[in-house]
Amino acid sequence: MIRVIVKRLLVGVFVMWGAASLIFVIVRVAPGDPASLLLGPDAEPEQVRELTARLGLDQPLVVQYVHYLGDVVRLRFGDSYLFNRPAMAEVFERLPATAELMLASTTIAVVLGLGLGLLAGGRPGGALDRVVSACTIALQSFPTFWIGIMFILIFALSLRLLPSAGAGTPEHLILPAVTLALPFTATVARLTRSSVAETMREPYIQTARSKGLTERQVLLGHSLRNSLIPVVTIVGLHMGGLMGGAVVVENVFAWPGVGTLVVDAVANRDYTVVQAATFLVAGIVMAFNLVADLAYSQLDPRIRVDGDAA
């Protein structure tokens, strides 16, 4: 068990190195000179040269890369070009908002998705199953940002029930969280449904039924726990992904999270912030992946035996 964790951590370190390097390459290959962007179009060539030297941007790429790696290890990404504060501090400041949105939407999605999936999987092929299937197809097809805008139209502008943008109160959280939750609800519902349908075919379910238990007791008491195992994994993976992947929804609702920070930073060529944010997000995704994998191997005794499930 410990060996598995250590091995995963080592792979994780390698992946983080790869991720940091990839970010470095993209940012350096991209056009645009940070120094002249910082100083503006009226800058003197002399000033640009001086700032370039000060930022260390005139050194050979390899040297810059080595310095970059050394800084990355210490989580030092330099100062944001726009805000003149450490880039990582900017990112950390935005984390709680994104985490809040992620937790809220995941909770909604899991509760709804599990419910729908259980209803559908309990009786595969039935009317409820077909309705749920149709709903999930629809939910996964609508662009989330468009759903968000339609929600704003309906709930914020027409009915005036909820705020249309920003953060701060629980009311502000509702629309973005629900919008973000919908596609994942469909995913959870589909997975739960097929997982339940599969477990319900197991011999021990037949035993439970022949003992005289009601269908609901069989479903909830015996098959639920085992059906949940794959769901746990994708929930973990999804949570990690949401920490940096909810960009568009954050933008629609002007939610002050990491996603909007990255979009602004990219638009403004604030490379230090882009690097810091993407690196941190990658780290968070890796952490969630690791936890999800470990949880999976803990929950399913069948795979615990061979240790490494990959």
Place this chain on the structure above:
Amino acid sequence: MRWLGRIPYVVLAVYVAVAIVGPLVIDYNPVLTILDDRLLAPGSRVSSGGTAWLGTDGLGRDVLAQLVYGARTSVLIGVSTVLVSSVVGTAIGTVAGYFRGWLDTVLSRGIDILLAFPAILLAIVIAGSFQRSVLVVVIALSATAWISFARVTRSTALSVRERAWVDAARVLGVPRRSILVRHILPFTIGPVVALATLEFALVVLAEAGLSFLGIGLPNSAVSWGQTIANGKQYLATAWWISALPGFALSLLIINIGILGDQLTARYGRGQTGRLR
């Protein structure tokens, strides 16, 4: 009831037809703003005499024309990205699955690194850092799209390479390249086509998201995402600008999804779901 299953094909054909023929039939200039015709409701007359069947936007531009040209953008970028990523992914995946060894390990680690980033984030960083163009968007979206193809073809190659006829070919001294092309590759086509349909849907959605954020495509290009973004500030007064392109987009994706499911059921190789 057989014809019900044919509906997605028909709908998709309509979209493709609109994408190809539409821009030839309807004229549209995204840069031309006719301020007299701003924010007209669907069905209104415009100053030049015609009718804006789906209304106009904040700069007086016809929404129906934007839908038609947007269809072309979506189909173009969708097809291009899927082509590029399926070719790259299949090539890499088949080679890695057949030869295994260090090639396979390098590939798996490479995929791990790419997967550490949420796909949309990576696409934003790539598309936002370079000069705006269709090519940049295709590259940005392909950067993560190829992975699914690589995985599917890799697992296909892994299983097919154990078959008797591949062994026989090896023993007979058939060059490796020929084995790959004639014995392994044909088995990948089914799953790849099924996956391509689903990836097309994802790419169209992703492109709409990028355009909504104002990243990637130049302002002179028309995209549903852009139209939706433009309409956001007028939601209270001119809801049709944001609503209609979204309907068009959703309808397209739903039908592709149904089609993709059908294809996967028939040709897919037990893919248990894409985690994006």
